[in-house]
Amino acid sequence: MANNSSNAGWTIFSYLISAMIFYGGLGWVIGHWTHIAVIFPIGMLVGIGIGVFGVIYRFGRQ
């Protein structure tokens, strides 16, 4: 696929957001379930970490 830098930029942007939303949402569900509210922000932070990791993993090697 024809790739350029702005293309990758938008992909990375939505990648970071979706990682945060997915693991934040997972954290929220678990926190709601177990009545431990702090799991929600922890899930979001984990999501951000995974997002950064995923970006490095996918785009860092190019």
Place this chain on the structure above:
Amino acid sequence: MAADVIALAAIRCTETSAHLNSASHCGYPAPGYPSSFTYGPLFSVGSFTFNKPMLLAVICAAIVVAFFWAAFSRPKLVPRGAQNLGELGVLFVRDEILRPMMGKRGDGFLPFLVSLFFFIWVMNIMEIVPVAQFPANSEFAFPVALMVMVYGTYNFLGIRGQGFRGYFRNMVPSGVPAYILLILAPVEILQYIIIRPFTLAVRLFANMFAGHILLLVFTLATWYLASAGLGLLWSATSFVLTVVLTAFELLIQALQAYIFTILTAQYIGGALEPEH
């Protein structure tokens, strides 16, 4: 007594009557949602009401159709007038948006991208056209309608080209250890299915929404502060900012149309040819 004055002022205060130091004690009529984005019905058929943003969308579509009709209905080998301009626009979309994103094989989508780009651009330009002065894309439903069209197109093409299972399998990176796949696969799929269309629509909507409010703030301030006194200086400052921000919005309008179209090209290109 004071309460009476405020109550009286509230009745008399409109965007056009409010003035600094005026006898009616009107405050600054700050623009905001929903007051600056709500229009009464122009006419209604049953429960369906037709309002100004809809009218603008119809007019913009008509403008784009009329322009390209005038440009290409009777094409000449040596282009003149409208055809010259039309060719410039089509070539811009082809060489700056379509070819870098999709390569030559995407040429079949040129009409789609050209109409998308020019429709959004003209819609956005309506923000600063006198009398119209409203970007229909600052109503969330308009970008969402455009997004649904793009979303449907690239998902359909992806599923047709790669098969239903293959389409989803190509979303996640291949050749990675299973534990990494387990962590990253949900993120990738969420990104393709929800985040992409959502950001596509929100980016256009939020830019036009903010632009409309930005222009309103300084336009209303120019009028509100205009008075025979020191207020005139502040009014003049607001006026200068209105002019500067109008020029700035002119840039943003073209930029947002460009970004929407280039992302559409990227998504369709990705559906035609999966990443590896």
